[in-house]
Amino acid sequence: MSPKSALKATSEPVLPETSLRPTLLLQWYDRHRRRLPWRAVPGEASDPYRVWLSEIMLQQTTVKAVGPYFEKFIARWPDVTALGRASLDDVLRMWAGLGYYSRARNLHTCAVAVTRDHGGVFPNTEEGLRALPGIGPYTAAAIAAIAFDRRTMPVDGNIERVVSRLFAVEEELPQAKPLIQQLAATLLAESRSGDSAQALMDLGASICTPKKPACSLCPLHEDCTARARGIQQSFPRKAPKKNGTLRRGAAFVATRGDELLVRSRAEKGLLGGMTEVPGSDWLAGQDDARARQQAPELKGLSRWQRKLGVVTHVFTHFPLELVVYTAKAQARTRAPEGMRWVPIATLADEALPNVMRKVIAHALGLSPAASS
DNA sequence: TAGGCGTGGTC
DNA sequence: TGACCAAGCCT
Numbered sequence: 001m002s003p004k005s006a007l008k009a010t011s012e013p014v015l016p017e018t019s020l021r022p023t024l025l026l027q028w029y030d031r032h033r034r035r036l037p038w039r040a041v042p043g044e045a046s047d048p049y050r051v052w053l054s055e056i057m058l059q060q061t062t063v064k065a066v067g068p069y070f071e072k073f074i075a076r077w078p079d080v081t082a083l084g085r086a087s088l089d090d091v092l093r094m095w096a097g098l099g100y101y102s103r104a105r106n107l108h109t110c111a112v113a114v115t116r117d118h119g120g121v122f123p124n125t126e127e128g129l130r131a132l133p134g135i136g137p138y139t140a141a142a143i144a145a146i147a148f149d150r151r152t153m154p155v156d157g158n159i160e161r162v163v164s165r166l167f168a169v170e171e172e173l174p175q176a177k178p179l180i181q182q183l184a185a186t187l188l189a190e191s192r193s194g195d196s197a198q199a200l201m202d203l204g205a206s207i208c209t210p211k212k213p214a215c216s217l218c219p220l221h222e223d224c225t226a227r228a229r230g231i232q233q234s235f236p237r238k239a240p241k242k243n244g245t246l247r248r249g250a251a252f253v254a255t256r257g258d259e260l261l262v263r264s265r266a267e268k269g270l271l272g273g274m275t276e277v278p279g280s281d282w283l284a285g286q287d288d289a290r291a292r293q294q295a296p297e298l299k300g301l302s303r304w305q306r307k308l309g310v311v312t313h314v315f316t317h318f319p320l321e322l323v324v325y326t327a328k329a330q331a332r333t334r335a336p337e338g339m340r341w342v343p344i345a346t347l348a349d350e351a352l353p354n355v356m357r358k359v360i361a362h363a364l365g366l367s368p369a370a371s372s
Numbered sequence: 373t374a375g376g377c378g379t380g381g382t383c
Numbered sequence: 384t385g386a387c388c389a390a391g392c393c394t
Contacts, residue, residue, distance in 0.1 A: 058390040065380065065389085099378030102393075136392045156390045174373095201390060210388065211383080 021220060022189035022196060028219035029199035034206070036063065037070050039198070046194070048122040048147040049080045055139045056107050060100060063205070069098050080122070083108070084115030106134025124148040146194035153184045154197050158204025163187070164236035165208060168225035172237040180236075230308030234321065248286035251279040251311070251322045251356075252295050252304065253363035256329040259341040260360070261296070276356050277363075278339065282320055295325065300333035311358045320355065326363050 030042075038054035040046035053073060057066040072094060077083040083091070088108050095104035110132045114122055122143070123129050129140040141154035153159070160173065163184045169176050189196045207218045213232055215221045226232040254261040254277075262275050280291035295304050304325040311322045335341055347360065 055390065060378085060389060060391055062380070062389050097379080099380090100391090102377070103391090106392080134392070138391060142390070154390080157388080158390070198390095205390085 019186070019223075021187055021223060024219045025187060025199045025203070026189055026192060026195055029195055029202065032202065032206070033198070034063075034202055037067060037074075046147050048124075048143065050074065051143050051147040052080075052110075052122060052135075052139075053107075055142050056103055056134055057098065059103060059139070061098065065098065069095070079120070080111050081115045081120040083111040084120075086111075103134060109133045110135070122147070124150075126150060126152055142197065145197045149191075149193055151188060151193045153181070153188050153193070153200075155181050155184050156201065158201045158208075159184055159197070160236050161210065162200050162204045162208045165213075165226040165232045166220060166224050168229065168231075169235065170237060172239050176236070231310055234310060234312075247282040248288070248291065248321045248323075249280045249282040250288070250291035250294065251277050251324050251359045251363075253277050253324060253326045253360060254296070254298065254301060254329055255326070255344075255364075256333055256341055257331065258344050260344050260347065261298075261329070261335060261339055262342055263339040277359060279322070282322075288323060291323065292325070296336050296339065298329060298333055298336060300330035302328045307363060309362065311355070311362050322355075322359060324359055324363050 033039075036054075038050045054066065054070055057069055057073075073083075076094065077086060086108070088105065091108045092101065092104050095101065095107075098104075113132060114120060123132070124144070124147075126140045126144040129135050129143050130137065135143070138154050138156050141150075141152045142156075144150035145152050145154060155163075155177070160177075160180055163169070163180050164173075164176065167183050169180060169183070171179060173180075184200070187196060187200060203218065203220075207214045211233065215224070215227050215232060218224070218227075221227055224232065226235050252261075260277070262277055264275055278296040280286070280294035292304075304327045307324040307326060309324075311324060312320065344364070
């Protein structure tokens with residue numbers, strides 16, 4: 001099953017495909033894994049207590065911040081029964097500075113419960129773990145996979161990002177969580193579930209970063225749908241904060257020698273009267289293929305070519321994402337009605353709004369001077 | 373289910 | 384320099 005068909009079949013189960021991805025991932029992990037205080041060294045069994053403690057501390061918290069706290073806790077309370085005997089006050093004092101203090105309360109309550117109700121032994125199933133305070137869906141799966149080698153894939157923010165790029169998941173978070181969960185599960189190796197999960201997390205933390213991902217170093221880059229389209233940084237899709245819904249469209253940059261095809265926008269409304277290159281309408285949830293169909297029709301024009309990447313712009317009330325197409329026109333090709341050819345050299349004299357400066361710069365491979 | 377919960381780092 | 388983000392959970 002191709003990634004694309006997996007996306008479309010959202011109502012049907014996505015079967016794990018036979019692919020090299022899990023193997024490539026583990027090979028990369030074996031060479032590049034981070035050495036972290038709570039991780040067992042290769043070949044050594046991991047300690048559920050250390051895994052649990054680290055996972056709680058790492059919730060919405062950076063590895064760097066957690067390090068010293070983890071060492072302090074382990075030194076003072078080397079196992080879960082020791083922590084279960086501690087006073088809440090002591091635990092809170094030790095936690096001070098890490099933030100999200102309900103985690104510390106739940107941590108203590110959980111240690112008491114494991115000590116009292118489970119004989120000091122952590123449950124070894126996702127379901128059993130999930131029932132403990134402070135352990136949600138992610139943490140239960142993470143402990144089950146890492147500490148007990150259960151075949152489950154925890155999905156955190158890192159893995160959401162990696163997976164949404166790998167499969168170019170267009171659905172927005174948080175609605176896309178079930179789909180991403182299914183797709184992420186296809187990256188589980190037959191064995192070494194915990195390593196598969198940690199490999200994805202390390203990948204997300206060091207290579208597939210939110211901004212400027214280092215795709216050339218990624219073991220999966222040949223296989224990455226978003227990368228192939230040059231739009232990896234736009235994933236994961238997320239519902240914009242409140243400042244309007246993302247709209248999408250296409251812009252068409254046609255050149256005739258050293259001239260550019262432009263038109264003027266309607267007098268009223270957004271960017272009223274400003275100059276623009278021809279484009280599709282801008283709609284929330286715009287479909288790329290649909291936008292593509294709105295290209296201007298000119299005789300003597302080469303095929304429209306899609307530029308890699310997208311142009312983004314934020315208006316007061318909505319963000320905009322434009323895909324850009326370019327084409328070359330033969331000499332003396334006539335401009336369609338309502339449009340005109342202008343010399344690229346005199347574009348500075350046109351009433352070009354910023355978003356159009358970005359589009360043209362992107363299309364022609366220029367630096368977007370006087371834009372931003 | 374959307375909001376609240378802490379802190380430090382990045383651009 | 385004000386968002387945005389970082390191994391989410393609880394209500």
